[in-house]
Amino acid sequence: MKVSLNWLRQYAAVDAPAGEVTRAVTFLGFEVEGVESTGAPRLEHVVVGEVLARDKHPNADKLSVCNVDIGPAGGVRRIVCGAQNYKVGDRVPVALPGAVLPGDFRIKQSKIRGESSDGMMCSAKELGMGSDHAGLLILPGRPALGAPINSVLPEGDTVLDIEVTPNRPDCLSHLGMARELAAWFRKDLVYPQEKFRGEVDSARADLFAGVSVENPEDCPLYSAHVVAGVKVGPSPAWMQERLRAVGLRPINNVVDVGNYVMLEFGQPLHAFDAAKIGGRRLVVRRARDGEKMTTLDGKERTLAGRMLVIADEARALVVAGVMGGENSGVDDSTTSVVIESAIFRPASVRWTSRTLGLSSDSSYRFERGVDPHMSLEAARRAVDLIVETAGGQPVGPVCVVGREAPWKREITVSAAFVGERLGFQIPAPEMRAALESLELNVAREEDGHAGPVWTVAIPSWRDDLDRPIDLVEEILRVHGTDKIPPARVLCAGLTAEDDPPVSFNRAAVSYLVGHDFHECVNLTLRPGPEITTWVSQAAAAELALANPFVEDQSHLRPTLVMGLLDTLLLNQSRGVPAHRLCEAGRVFLEHLGQNYEAASVAFVAAEGGGRSWRRREPADFFLAKHHAGAIASIAGVDLSAEKLEPVAGPGFGWQPGHSVTAGSVERGWVARFGLVNLAMLRSRGIEGTVLAGYFSILPERIPAARSRPRPRELNAFPPALRDIAVIVDKAAPAGEVRAHLAAFAASAAQGAFAAESVELFDTYEGKGLPEGRKSLAFSLVFRSPSRTLTDEEVGAAFQRIQDEVGRNPAYQVRK
Amino acid sequence: MQEQLSSLLAKAAAEFQGTRSRPDHEAAKARYVGPNGEFTALMRQMGSVPKEQRPAMGRLVNEAKERLGELIDAALRSVEEAELAARLGPPIDPTLPSPDAGPGTFHPLTLVREEVCRILRKVGFTVADGPEVETEFYCFDALNTPHDHPARDAQDTFYFPQSAGFANVSRRVPGEKYLLRTHTSSVQVRTMLKGPPPIRIVSPGRVYRRDTTDASHSANFNQVECLCVDRSVTVRDLKALLDYLFESLLGPGTKTRFRPHYFGYTEPSFEVDLSAKHLPKVNKEWIEIGGCGIVDPEVFRAVGYDPEVWTGYAFGMGIERLAMTLYGIDDIRVFYQNDLRLLRQFTGGILG
Numbered sequence A: 001m002k003v004s005l006n007w008l009r010q011y012a013a014v015d016a017p018a019g020e021v022t023r024a025v026t027f028l029g030f031e032v033e034g035v036e037s038t039g040a041p042r043l044e045h046v047v048v049g050e051v052l053a054r055d056k057h058p059n060a061d062k063l064s065v066c067n068v069d070i071g072p073a074g075g076v077r078r079i080v081c082g083a084q085n086y087k088v089g090d091r092v093p094v095a096l097p098g099a100v101l102p103g104d105f106r107i108k109q110s111k112i113r114g115e116s117s118d119g120m121m122c123s124a125k126e127l128g129m130g131s132d133h134a135g136l137l138i139l140p141g142r143p144a145l146g147a148p149i150n151s152v153l154p155e156g157d158t159v160l161d162i163e164v165t166p167n168r169p170d171c172l173s174h175l176g177m178a179r180e181l182a183a184w185f186r187k188d189l190v191y192p193q194e195k196f197r198g199e200v201d202s203a204r205a206d207l208f209a210g211v212s213v214e215n216p217e218d219c220p221l222y223s224a225h226v227v228a229g230v231k232v233g234p235s236p237a238w239m240q241e242r243l244r245a246v247g248l249r250p251i252n253n254v255v256d257v258g259n260y261v262m263l264e265f266g267q268p269l270h271a272f273d274a275a276k277i278g279g280r281r282l283v284v285r286r287a288r289d290g291e292k293m294t295t296l297d298g299k300e301r302t303l304a305g306r307m308l309v310i311a312d313e314a315r316a317l318v319v320a321g322v323m324g325g326e327n328s329g330v331d332d333s334t335t336s337v338v339i340e341s342a343i344f345r346p347a348s349v350r351w352t353s354r355t356l357g358l359s360s361d362s363s364y365r366f367e368r369g370v371d372p373h374m375s376l377e378a379a380r381r382a383v384d385l386i387v388e389t390a391g392g393q394p395v396g397p398v399c400v401v402g403r404e405a406p407w408k409r410e411i412t413v414s415a416a417f418v419g420e421r422l423g424f425q426i427p428a429p430e431m432r433a434a435l436e437s438l439e440l441n442v443a444r445e446e447d448g449h450a451g452p453v454w455t456v457a458i459p460s461w462r463d464d465l466d467r468p469i470d471l472v473e474e475i476l477r478v479h480g481t482d483k484i485p486p487a488r489v490l491c492a493g494l495t496a497e498d499d500p501p502v503s504f505n506r507a508a509v510s511y512l513v514g515h516d517f518h519e520c521v522n523l524t525l526r527p528g529p530e531i532t533t534w535v536s537q538a539a540a541a542e543l544a545l546a547n548p549f550v551e552d553q554s555h556l557r558p559t560l561v562m563g564l565l566d567t568l569l570l571n572q573s574r575g576v577p578a579h580r581l582c583e584a585g586r587v588f589l590e591h592l593g594q595n596y597e598a599a600s601v602a603f604v605a606a607e608g609g610g611r612s613w614r615r616r617e618p619a620d621f622f623l624a625k626h627h628a629g630a631i632a633s634i635a636g637v638d639l640s641a642e643k644l645e646p647v648a649g650p651g652f653g654w655q656p657g658h659s660v661t662a663g664s665v666e667r668g669w670v671a672r673f674g675l676v677n678l679a680m681l682r683s684r685g686i687e688g689t690v691l692a693g694y695f696s697i698l699p700e701r702i703p704a705a706r707s708r709p710r711p712r713e714l715n716a717f718p719p720a721l722r723d724i725a726v727i728v729d730k731a732a733p734a735g736e737v738r739a740h741l742a743a744f745a746a747s748a749a750q751g752a753f754a755a756e757s758v759e760l761f762d763t764y765e766g767k768g769l770p771e772g773r774k775s776l777a778f779s780l781v782f783r784s785p786s787r788t789l790t791d792e793e794v795g796a797a798f799q800r801i802q803d804e805v806g807r808n809p810a811y812q813v814r815k
Numbered sequence B: 001m002q003e004q005l006s007s008l009l010a011k012a013a014a015e016f017q018g019t020r021s022r023p024d025h026e027a028a029k030a031r032y033v034g035p036n037g038e039f040t041a042l043m044r045q046m047g048s049v050p051k052e053q054r055p056a057m058g059r060l061v062n063e064a065k066e067r068l069g070e071l072i073d074a075a076l077r078s079v080e081e082a083e084l085a086a087r088l089g090p091p092i093d094p095t096l097p098s099p100d101a102g103p104g105t106f107h108p109l110t111l112v113r114e115e116v117c118r119i120l121r122k123v124g125f126t127v128a129d130g131p132e133v134e135t136e137f138y139c140f141d142a143l144n145t146p147h148d149h150p151a152r153d154a155q156d157t158f159y160f161p162q163s164a165g166f167a168n169v170s171r172r173v174p175g176e177k178y179l180l181r182t183h184t185s186s187v188q189v190r191t192m193l194k195g196p197p198p199i200r201i202v203s204p205g206r207v208y209r210r211d212t213t214d215a216s217h218s219a220n221f222n223q224v225e226c227l228c229v230d231r232s233v234t235v236r237d238l239k240a241l242l243d244y245l246f247e248s249l250l251g252p253g254t255k256t257r258f259r260p261h262y263f264g265y266t267e268p269s270f271e272v273d274l275s276a277k278h279l280p281k282v283n284k285e286w287i288e289i290g291g292c293g294i295v296d297p298e299v300f301r302a303v304g305y306d307p308e309v310w311t312g313y314a315f316g317m318g319i320e321r322l323a324m325t326l327y328g329i330d331d332i333r334v335f336y337q338n339d340l341r342l343l344r345q346f347t348g349g350i351l352g
Helices: A018-027 A174-185 A237-245 A253-265 A346-356 A361-368 A372-390 A415-422 A428-437 A468-479 A500-514 A537-542 A561-573 A621-634 A678-684 A734-748 A791-807 B002-017 B022-033 B038-048 B051-088 B108-122 B185-194 B235-250 B297-303 B319-327 B332-336 B340-346
Strands: A002-004 A031-038 A046-056 A064-069 A076-081 A091-095 A110-112 A115-117 A157-163 A210-213 A221-228 A269-273 A281-286 A292-294 A300-302 A308-311 A316-319 A336-343 A393-401 A410-414 A441-448 A451-457 A580-591 A594-606 A654-664 A669-676 A690-697 A720-729 A754-764 A773-783 B133-135 B178-180 B199-208 B220-230 B255-263 B266-275 B286-295 B311-318
Touching: A002 A174, A002 A237, A018 A031, A018 A157, A018 A174, A018 B255, A046 A076, A076 A115, A174 A253, A174 A428, A210 A221, A210 A393, A221 A372, A237 A253, A253 A269, A253 A361, A253 A372, A269 A316, A269 A372, A281 A336, A336 A372, A346 A361, A372 A393, A410 A415, A410 A468, A415 A428, A415 A451, A415 A468, A415 B235, A428 A441, A428 A451, A428 A468, A468 B255, A468 B266, A500 A580, A500 A594, A500 A621, A537 A580, A561 A580, A561 A594, A561 A678, A561 A690, A580 A690, A594 A621, A594 A669, A621 A669, A621 A690, A669 A678, A720 A734, A720 A754, A720 A791, A734 A754, A734 A773, A734 A791, A773 A791, B002 B022, B002 B038, B002 B051, B022 B038, B022 B051, B038 B051, B108 B199, B108 B220, B108 B235, B108 B319, B108 B340, B185 B199, B185 B220, B185 B297, B185 B311, B220 B235, B220 B319, B235 B255, B235 B266, B235 B286, B235 B311, B235 B319, B255 B286, B266 B311, B286 B297, B286 B319, B311 B319, B319 B332
Parallel strands: A210 A281
Antiparallel strands: A002 A157, A031 A157, A046 A064, A046 A091, A064 A076, A110 A115, A221 A336, A221 A393, A269 A336, A281 A308, A292 A300, A308 A316, A410 A451, A441 A451, A580 A594, A594 A690, A654 A669, A669 A690, A720 A773, A754 A773, B133 B178, B199 B220, B220 B311, B255 B266, B266 B286, B286 B311
């Protein structure tokens, strides 16, 4: 809201400079979004002078030397001047030595190119009035010589653009802001004098018959006052000036009064031309569905049945609380006006305003709440001002439909409570003064065991205050938040730990960054069609938002790989090599029609186009397997023990035969890794192959405290090594063969010692092997915890293993 | 025999010097000490030496044997050295670039988030986590947001269809709608519902507002909030925490100021400004950095804490905005593009 300080000073003598007022407003809890000053600031030693003579400067082409008369007290001064727009006889502002112009420009006696100059004739800009620097400010109307310049120039004003928080609708008015500033600067608040008290001499039913309210739930209070015999014309200059200062265009005296009182009291008003109210009665009713009305802005609106309107017998005249209609307003021919001052339910006005896409100063205030107890006062103030500016006289009937219960609210608060909540002491008298400066008057003061206890009467416009803690804030606001004394943080130790997902995320990203991945962040919301590249249509449907803001951000992401591919593409398009990227964040998994939010960590490793003087082994599937396994282990999942299934189905983002999946939503985690679908990469314009992997886990499944490992005892006895090569079908998974072999090895020593490990170290196919077969070579390590093994016993065990292998028809020991 | 020995040694010395490879060396060794070697043959002649000369001859032969052994070992060592040199190749050019990409980097938003968490962990806060998909209860109701508050409006908040279910995001009110959380305060509510005070948590995380994307708005962004609930928590404690936090982040002499403000979940409420003239691209004396306040009694009531017993404070700020301030970045979208030219500038960043 725009607040004119000149206007505000009508109610409180806040004489501090604009900068200090701005600071006060800020610390009272209102953001100042803009400060604009107009007119001349207060200037000393700047007076009216008349140019008596103008001669060319002897040493400079563009300068003149003038004799300037500044009246009987100052005499005639010689002044050097560079402007060109004036002539002898003009009266202009003259800054005398000792004057300080805006920008800290100090005027003193000086010599300019050898000619002495006893002051300066000023342009509007030099006086701090706008930007006109074209020449001297020629003063119209031949003001008295020597008169102080401020008595001649229009009064300066500063307008603050203030953002009022939603809890303070009372401050959407000059009186409201004046009350705040009066408290800060400890000034009195002066209300406008009220002349009209609501009594009228006669009722003029011929002009206006009355009001009926059909929907009191949306309009708890409606008042109409009639002023007859008005003469519509321009409003007085002072009113126009104030309205313009806060950005309103003056219309005519009646409309301007409505706006003026709204900005003064915060109560939106509406003025009807009584002659345009068909049937001379106003009805507050719901709009008929599809009812049409042209609002003041010239647009035809189609109304909905939930909207409230003010209507006459035939048609809607006003969208209640939002905007008037084109055809019922006050114009030059109006002679009698009906002034509406009403209260409309905030939610109703908000809905109407949003639905119509139409907001106004009025709807803005109603949405935030208008004080019903000030409504009639505002109406009477408007009557006063209409009579003052447009003539006429108030007549009956005075219609008031609905009444608010009398306002009374008290809060009891003790000085001790305030001190406890603040954590520092403010003297009790100062606390009380702070409250009362905001018209939060202490009705009773009692002695509590630790200082006074106050019962505070809350005024009707402070509906936001209803608990003791609310008054703590009021006291602190007026005391000044800049006076909160410094302190140190005191903390007692708690045994709590970071939540498991936090630790998992941190450890997993640290792991990947340690392996040369760059961590990225991408948006959670993705375009719908892209989702179906990764999950089924049905799953994608479950991930859709009800109200996306833009089309390409309509669905929750099911995998982080999508965003990482975006990142690859962006860098590629910018010519920046990008190879290894990772991301941690939330993903959303669909399972049997339900969504699950999961913590996920993903990585991509792209071939990329970078050249190098030395070639490295290119990354392959097993790099993805390695990292996916490492991340899973951080979450307590041992991927090496898991069955890896091929990623099924075409169009699921992954390259068939080169990608696998493990886990499930039911088990609480899903791991997936391998090559990203090449056709999909190509269609997106990503060059080369991309390996990717992710591990997603439901946050509640991440173990809180991992059980500490109990390492088995180590011994120094030497291992016995044996190698075995097994010829198997080409398609046989190595992991399966290893598992069989490990099982044979576990029993081979018959409990006398252990087969410590069985590891695959070579694979071979080709020459020397039958078609369709391959050889897998394993290294077996035997060790006893208590002695050195003999060749014989190891040999016997190894033989048993070979025999076992030989018994399986699918296997053949390679000699 | 003496002459035979010394001439043999001289010949051996010359020959071993010439060996360059292991096979050469083995062959030369065989020529002297192998079963048919020259030295072996000489040894066999010892039998024919007269008895009285044997002690002297024996000594001579032993000396020669020792000398020969040294020659063989030395020759082997030089062969081994030559082999090693061949394997290593010429000395490296240390100025050639490493062909390996990297090092990896943490994202700047992660670095800032973790720095804030680390600072707060030192004064007893632990990091709390909660779902990004939330319900109206946790996001609004429990935080004393009026039912007709604009923040709840579908114009400002992302909702899911009534039919959508999130099986691992618990609802408080049966059938209430799911939405994308608009702040991480919902984590505070979930934490408080889990157990009694005292509580000191910091909850960083991603939040969502239905807003136009521009230089200062992103479809999702990150917040970090902290909540302290204990007996006798005061406004002064809150100010102390923020002074500590920002002095830790920005160095000694950093100042904060409170401007009274309004939030539904705190009373009194403040906006926090930071005096940060020394930061890049900051040309204002005060920049707004977050919001805070004393936890509103209504919030405690909603989670079943007795507001007569417990008091608390809460603070929240945007991680992107803080990161922009710290690093002098003036477009929020830069964080979500992941241009590696930006990310690489954060090389060496650690989570501490």
